[in-house]
Amino acid sequence: MNWGIFEGLLSGVNKYSTAFGRIWLSLVFIFRVMVYLVTAERVWSDDHKDFDCNTRQPGCSNVCYDEFFPVSHVRLWALQLILVTCPSLLVVMHVAYREAREKKHREAVGEDGGRLYPNPGKKRGGLWWTYVFSLVFKASIDIIFLYMFHSIYPKYTLPPVVKCHAAPCPNIVDCFISKPSEKNIFTLFMVATAAVCILLNLVELAYLVSKRCRECLAARKARAASASSCKQEDLLSGDLIFLGSDTHPPLLPDLARDYVKKTIL
Numbered sequence: 001m002n003w004g005i006f007e008g009l010l011s012g013v014n015k016y017s018t019a020f021g022r023i024w025l026s027l028v029f030i031f032r033v034m035v036y037l038v039t040a041e042r043v044w045s046d047d048h049k050d051f052d053c054n055t056r057q058p059g060c061s062n063v064c065y066d067e068f069f070p071v072s073h074v075r076l077w078a079l080q081l082i083l084v085t086c087p088s089l090l091v092v093m094h095v096a097y098r099e100a101r102e103k104k105h106r107e108a109v110g111e112d113g114g115r116l117y118p119n120p121g122k123k124r125g126g127l128w129w130t131y132v133f134s135l136v137f138k139a140s141i142d143i144i145f146l147y148m149f150h151s152i153y154p155k156y157t158l159p160p161v162v163k164c165h166a167a168p169c170p171n172i173v174d175c176f177i178s179k180p181s182e183k184n185i186f187t188l189f190m191v192a193t194a195a196v197c198i199l200l201n202l203v204e205l206a207y208l209v210s211k212r213c214r215e216c217l218a219a220r221k222a223r224a225a226s227a228s229s230c231k232q233e234d235l236l237s238g239d240l241i242f243l244g245s246d247t248h249p250p251l252l253p254d255l256a257r258d259y260v261k262k263t264i265l
Contacts, residue, residue, distance in 0.1 A: 016095055016121045016131075020204035024197055028085065031193045035186070036077055043179065043186055044074045050178030057170055064164035064175045070152060073183070077190060080145040084197070087134030094130045095121050123208070132208060139201040142194045149191065156191050157184045 017025065047069065053061040098120035105116045123131050149156055158180045165172040177183070 016091055016123070016127075018204055018207065020200050020207060024200040024204070025088070027193065027197060027200070028081070032077075032081060032190065032197075035189065035193075036074075036081065040077060040186055040190070041074055043182055044072060047072070047178060047183075051175060052178075053164065053169075053173050053175040055169060055173045057168055057173075060164075060166075060169040060173060061175065063166045064162065064169065064173070067164060067166050068162050068175070073149075073187060076145065076149065080141065080194075083141045084138050087137045091127070091131055091134055094127050098127065128208070128212070132205065135201045135205045135208075139198050139205075142198045142201075146191060146194055149187075153187075156187050158187070 048065055051061060051065045053064055055061075098117050102116050102120055121127075158177050160177060160180045162175040162177065163172055164175050
């Protein structure tokens, strides 16, 4: 797989990401993709060839290998990296869609006809929801794959010796994994980086939600302040109209006024 093309596609995500998103993307490429390309594929390249069992029964070693390694670490990591980085491409596609709409709008109404999006890359409206969905999806994918690794390989580690009794093995045989300590080190490293990526996604999600809540509260306070100021202006204008008129309101109601006249007379 040509990971260089994949990296080139994701490099545009930095323009539309927060600081946490840029850290996440750097962590993915430096500590996950580069480690996968440089070391992981070489460490696991001889896992089937050097998987040795203490029996000469034809097919026994293949069956035992398939029983203990139902899915290779390398293939699981490749699938995980692809699924984790795809939502970032969705954000780029959404921004490209906005820019295309803005271009068509300008061609239709001209430069003086207003704009659909003041800044197509700003996380507002549908783009904000797309970005939030991408964060939730990325964190969920990493959590699911960590659970899969733990269910297939308990504690994320490989034992040096595997007990196998699957057919056509004549009895319980011992099978030996190639370089188990080295594989365990890289497995734990990949698990740790995935956990850090999950933490960054959750922190960025909390940052975006809290920022949007603050903006909504500020907008609500501004609307309340403008509404109260409008009411005060209406009251002041009514008082000014009333003071400028020739007729003045009675200070007392009619019944009280008649009572005063009778008393004076």
